[in-house]
Amino acid sequence: MKSSSSTLRRAAQIEAxxxxxxxxxxxxxxxxGGTDSxxxxxxxxxxxxxxxxxxxxxREKAGRRSKASSGPLAPAVVKVLRSAKAPMSVGEILDGLxxxxxxxxxxxxxxxxxxxxxxxxxxxxxxxxKFAAEPSA
Numbered sequence: 001m002k003s004s005s006s007t008l009r010r011a012a013q014i015e016a017x018x019x020x021x022x023x024x025x026x027x028x029x030x031x032x033g034g035t036d037s038x039x040x041x042x043x044x045x046x047x048x049x050x051x052x053x054x055x056x057x058x059r060e061k062a063g064r065r066s067k068a069s070s071g072p073l074a075p076a077v078v079k080v081l082r083s084a085k086a087p088m089s090v091g092e093i094l095d096g097l098x099x100x101x102x103x104x105x106x107x108x109x110x111x112x113x114x115x116x117x118x119x120x121x122x123x124x125x126x127x128x129x130k131f132a133a134e135p136s137a
Contacts, residue, residue, distance in 0.1 A: 087130035
């Protein structure tokens with residue numbers, strides 16, 4: 001494998017940064033009392049040390065959407081679609097939601113609505129870019 005000069009230069013920069021970080025680590029360990037048997041220098045270990053967890057709790061409900069202050073989206077969209085009596089586009093639905101006082105938690109409500117409308121219960125696609133409320137049972 002041929003190494004270009006830019007690759008070699010980058011490798012030298014990385015090596016210099018590693019040495020700088022190792023010296024900073026040594027300094028911090030010496031300042032912290034370094035007598036603990038778990039604290040050994042990188043040179044003594046021969047590899048990058050593993051940082052132990054400090055017992056922090058994982059975020060609760062990780063991966064969950066934040067709730068809008070005005071309630072769930074699906075019933076609000078269905079209400080707008082039923083009041084219109086005709087299929088609506090995402091932009092029209094968004095305008096109707098705003099008129100009804102719905103507050104979005106997302107920074108870009110139109111993109112959020114467009115991504116979620118296909119999975120909303122009570123909403124069905126009736127044409128290209130047009131949605132209607134499913135008939136109630």
